[in-house]
Amino acid sequence: MQDIESQLGELGFAGDDMVVPFQVDALDVRGRTVQLGPLLDTILSRHDYPEPVARLLAEVVVLTALIGTSLKFEGKFTVQTKSDGAVDLLVADFATPDALRGYARFDAEALEAAVVEGRTEPEQLLGAGILAFTIDQGSYMQPYQGIVQLDGSSLEDIATTYFRQSEQIPTAVRLGVAKLFDRDDNGERRESWRAGGLVAQFLPQEPERMRQPDLPGGDGDDGELSHDVDDAWNEARALVETIDLDEMTDPEVGAERLLYRLFHERGVRVYPAQAVYDRCSCSRDRILGVLKGFTAEEIDESTAEDGKITVTCEFCSTAYEYTPDEVKKA
Template sequence: MPVDAPPRQPSIPADDVVVVFRTQNSNIRGRLVRLGATLDAIVAPHAMPELPGRALSEALALAALCGSALPKNGNLNLMVRSDGAVSILVADYAASGKLRGYARFDAEKIQPLTQAAARPDIASALGSGHLAITLDSGPGEERYQGVLAFEDAALSGTVAAYFQQRENLPTFIRSAVAEQYVGSRQDPQPQSRWHWRAGGLMVQSLSASTEDGGADDDDWKRVEMLAATVEDHELLDPGLTVERLLLRLFHEEAVSVERIIPLSAFCRCSREKVENVLSAFGAGELSDMLDDSGQIVVTCEFCTKRYVFSPNELRETGS
């Protein structure tokens, strides 16, 4: 009698993906993110200095890790407001697997940081502030927002502390960001060959740790120690497959993949939406918005797309 072959595991893309997994022996849920072209499509158009570019890249990786834990139709907004050189970070994860984000920064505050250190860390760029995570589980569900203060803390550590303090879920997160050089160094335009990459690993105990150090607590501590051995280059290297990395980290825990979520860049802006916003302003206010060429130019903070309107267009819309 012929025997059916066991079902094949779906292949996991090398980049732009969140992989949801579970450790069978310890029952710990985890997620691993790899971002390449999708991240570059979001960050590169902003033409930011390296420091805010790294901060935004990390925020997007963290939004993907956290947002992928929501139900299929869930959405997540991660926002950081700080008194540092990078004053605002916004990263959106929209169902399912769509990302967008932007950063605001003060170039004058960035300069002394780069003079003090060849590669200043993101924590120094953020300083002190607040992290807000807004969760929307989907249609018919109530939105929830949690806010956590931080001071000179790593962004990944602040997100992990949010889940630990606000959700009472033991959480470990490590993230890594880099610019990758692609192409020949004899390229006449070398800057066009640098591309943003990011990766991240998040593991969580789905139940709070027991006060007496019971079995659940032991399992969590063991998996957390294994997760902490991951290196930045392992999170970033597309040549190291996700399957191989998970096996390298958790082979004693019998790790299994539960979901594979492709990631892509998106934006909600449109000419119609911008036009509707402008139509709410009076003639005097619109006149103040005119540039030297006599037009109104609106640039989307997320995707940097420019929308150009003439006063006549807006008058016709408002009539």
């Protein structure tokens, strides 16, 4: 751990695809920030998603990296949407210690219609549904799942609601996605995806200071605050809200410089960064284990004209081939 002012004067910034934990003692705030570059570009380019879909999935991947890397045990953290919109499924998961992956499913015709009609805001593409956060500690532990309604809010706001409902910790979330354009060594135009995010949480020593105003209950509830929000958290939240999209995605800014811009007047400390990698958990044996549950009829229906059963991983697009006899003997 070191003071960020000292770190800014040294070499060795965390760089892309590294989650940086931080702490602002004067405001009783702890959090994590990240900029995803090559990792995210690989995940999105692998499926050649349309731009509106890529942007949505990028936000989910960033959110998963920020929360997943906070796990203190061996397990998996998953963020998943299920909805009735043109983009009906977004899923990303983080498997300890450092494996991150993501996938999106969408209706091409519905997406095209939405783009033509100008309905390309995230809440419009997702529609009505749920956002689920799942923590799985393995076969000997019951998974924990927190569910938040997709109510037309941004993913930032929905994630904030999740923390408020499930962990009852005052939390601020910022997410940003950008497509960058440059030229390669031959002068050819190229594009790449980047994204960044920050999660800040108010964790004072006195738990009563964490108390938050009640959520509006509807049915005429005017939503007025029932008590004052802690001044330290008010300040921290206001600072986080000043973050621009460019700051979160610009490789010249980086995680440490962003934190310095936000909290230098209060003093901010950073902890060793944690790398995340584009790693899928699929394998030939795992998929074979799923296929062995097929009936003889299902095996026959899955066998192509070349006599093979081919299964392609939705996440990493790796194709696995099996013979019917291989599956029946499994």
